[in-house]
Amino acid sequence: MKAIKSAVVIMSILLVLGFGVVIYTIATRVSSGVGNKEDVSSESVSLPESQEVQAFPQAFLELPAGCELVASQLQGNRVLLQFGGNRERGCQQVLLFSAISGERLGGWSLAAPTAVAE
Incomplete structure (x- = not known):
């Protein structure tokens, strides 16, 4: 016990x-x-010293009214931007840019479905 x-x-x-x-x-x-979350956002991104950054003009993206930037991602020398909003206005798109030259490398967009003729 x-x-x-x-x-x-x-x-x-x-x-x-x-x-x-x-x-x-x-x-x-x-x-x-x-x-x-502030710790993550305060991190700085630096390019390798071997790459020289070329100055390029400011790029303007024209988006229809009601579209918004949903996400962005930087990986290597590429920037991926995802936009969201009304699909009928063409808001649903993903664009890929060069982080060094600012050149648009490509993109994807979702279009509103079209009626199928029978």
């Missing part, structure tokens, strides 16, 4: 210590900002 009481006391102490460690870990991560 004495052994069971000792085991219960030891387990209770371990539980309290475990909760203390969990609370301490959460508190330190919250105070240091680990996992904060």
Whole structure:
């Protein structure tokens, strides 16, 4: 009986210590900002030193009213832009650009379905 009481006391102490460690870990991560979205967005993107960046004129994209930029991704020397909105206005499209020259490399767009003549 004495052994069971000792085991219960030891387990209770371990539980309290475990909760203390969990609370301490959460508190330190919250105070240091680990996992904060601002940390990800403040990272800078740099080109390799071997590549020379050429100046190019500002590129303007004309989108129909109601279209919006949904996502963008930079990988290597390419920039992928995804637009969303009303499909009938031509908003659903993905465009691929060169990050070095600004040249449009290609793209995809979803068109509204057309009626099939029978």
